[in-house]
Amino acid sequence: MAGPETSAHYERLAGSYDQNWTYNDAFLDWMAGEITGVLALTSDDRIADVGCGTGLYTGRILNRVRPAGPILCIDPSEGMLSQLPPDPLLLPVHASAEQLAKGATDSRGDHAAPVPRGSLDALVIKEAVHHVATGDRPWVITGLTDLLRPAGRFLVVMLPTRISYPLFDRALRRFEELQPDPEDIAGHMRAAGLTVDLSYRDFPLEIPKDRYLQMVRNRYMSLLAMFDDDEIAAGVDEIDRRHPEPILSFPDRFAFVLGTRKAAAT
Numbered sequence: 001m002a003g004p005e006t007s008a009h010y011e012r013l014a015g016s017y018d019q020n021w022t023y024n025d026a027f028l029d030w031m032a033g034e035i036t037g038v039l040a041l042t043s044d045d046r047i048a049d050v051g052c053g054t055g056l057y058t059g060r061i062l063n064r065v066r067p068a069g070p071i072l073c074i075d076p077s078e079g080m081l082s083q084l085p086p087d088p089l090l091l092p093v094h095a096s097a098e099q100l101a102k103g104a105t106d107s108r109g110d111h112a113a114p115v116p117r118g119s120l121d122a123l124v125i126k127e128a129v130h131h132v133a134t135g136d137r138p139w140v141i142t143g144l145t146d147l148l149r150p151a152g153r154f155l156v157v158m159l160p161t162r163i164s165y166p167l168f169d170r171a172l173r174r175f176e177e178l179q180p181d182p183e184d185i186a187g188h189m190r191a192a193g194l195t196v197d198l199s200y201r202d203f204p205l206e207i208p209k210d211r212y213l214q215m216v217r218n219r220y221m222s223l224l225a226m227f228d229d230d231e232i233a234a235g236v237d238e239i240d241r242r243h244p245e246p247i248l249s250f251p252d253r254f255a256f257v258l259g260t261r262k263a264a265a266t
């Protein structure tokens with residue numbers, strides 16, 4: 001999903017986004033640790049989080065790395081950016097991945113800050129690359145690669161093409177139709193000149209069923225915004241019937257696509 005529905009979805013979701021996850025510190029810490037480790041972040045790195053949302057993970061990455069300069073928190077949703085933890089080391093930039101790749105940032109409000117080419121050591125996009133239209137992904141990934149310094153690292157964290165979430169069938173089928181293949185993202189990164197490593201990492205989630213059903217009612221995934229209120233209510237009933245157990249257990253599996261830019265010739 002890309003375009004105005006995506007923006008409207010995140011403006012609506014912004015205020016409740018963190019509540020869906022903050023009960024699960026172990027998961028949030030695990031994810032922040034994986035991102036920090038895979039990107040091999042150090043305090044000298046100039047870091048950007050593209051599609052950072054509310055900074056749910058960015059804040060945790062900040063606490064682990066304590067970089068000398070601010071982490072650029074880039075997102076096209078004002079609503080999501082307005083939830084960033086107040087910290088001078090989290091610098092909001094109101095822009096989409098496409099604008100960033102073109103070298104443009106939106107100058108509305110006071111969020112605009114240019115991200116010059118060759119200025120970043122590390123860039124992460126977590127669960128946002130699917131919002132870039134399929135046909136735009138090659139040039140957007142090339143444009144974002146250009147923001148990296150020599151030896152810079154570019155990490156895409158995304159769901160695989162199939163998930164084992166306890167969702168209703170129509171939602172799972174829709175997900176499979178829409179979700180980009182991490183192999184294709186890896187291919188775009190290679191075409192942009194990066195050396196690529198693709199790995200899959202799992203976290204065993206346990207969520208009380210009532211909480212999960214509420215997350216589905218809240219349309220915690222943008223995918224769920226495609227279903228109307230009646231369809232969501234029917235989907236919640238389907239999940240409830242299929243899962244008599246009070247705690248839902250399932251692996252949350254993510255693809256980590258890491259691209260590394262060549263080091264400068266010595």
Ligand SMILES: C[S@@+](CC[C@H](N)C(=O)[O-])C[C@H]1O[C@@H](n2cnc3c(N)ncnc32)[C@H](O)[C@@H]1O
Pocket residue numbers: 006010050051052053054055056057074075076077080095096097098125126127128131132
């Ligand atoms: C599922 S949320 C992920 C937020 C955050 N990375 C996280 O994992 O909590 C997706 C985010 O991508 C942002 N987004 C939507 N379209 C985008 C685009 N074209 N470029 C960059 N970010 C986009 C949304 O505003 C939203 O904050």
